[in-house]
Amino acid sequence: MELSKDLVAASATPIVLAILAQGENYGYAIIDQVRRLSEEQIQWADGMLYPVLHRLEKHGLIRSRMAHSNGRKRKYYRLTTSGSHALKRHREQWSIVHSTLSKLWRTAYVLCGSQNCRMA
Amino acid sequence: MELSKDLVAASATPIVLAILAQGENYGYAIIDQVRRLSEEQIQWADGMLYPVLHRLEKHGLIRSRMAHSNGRKRKYYRLTTSGSHALKRHREQWSIVHSTLSKLWRTAYVLCGSQNCRMA
DNA sequence: CCCGTATACATAGAAGTACTATGTATAGAA
């Protein structure tokens, strides 16, 4: 399924920060992990991800180092202390919105069920 | 807590559609309901909401009618059929992202716990 | 050995969107 642009945009940062909270990682592997974790539902283009990584680094939330692995040049990223704090804030904010949406969907589903309209 | 701009932007449409799935409503009351459902965590400005309502109407997801209530002129909005479908899609997309983030946060929390760093 | 695919990172440009600030109008309460 193709996600809307604003949802992709809004979730890219928290997803990247959460992935890097598990340990340092490089761009291509991040894209891969997102694809697997979402069961192929989220497919990030590399041209989408790298500007996000650059911006996060510019804002001091992550830091990078060049390295060679398996004969490959790779740019590894890791969280900074600011990044850990940002991750926590993003999680709190996302939870607020999610909780609000969940209440609404629960209510809408109940109302919808009784009115025989189509909600999932 | 103040939500980031992109999260506010990304969640405005699904929230509005979910509220209108419960029945027609007007701008000011929508803002009020969002504030209450989020326990004062989400505070929408009216200047934020009305352009969203206008855009959703323009895209045919909602429809409006003017009415007087309690001596007040109010613009009531309701979902269209397209709007119901859009609501469903938004919910599916949001769930995909949420599920992905939840897996990441669960993993990061476990890793983080063992490494004595600060995650909620 | 050559070619195509996968891996790996980068960036310019156009497009679009968003929010803030400010506006008008009116009802109600002190």
Place this chain on the structure above:
DNA sequence: TTCTATACATAGTACTTCTATGTATACGGG
């Protein structure tokens, strides 16, 4: 009468984003 709450509107600036395209290199298959 004044101030606050209610109710809706919109212009402008600013920012961000993604797409398309680029370069580079390793690996696998024919």
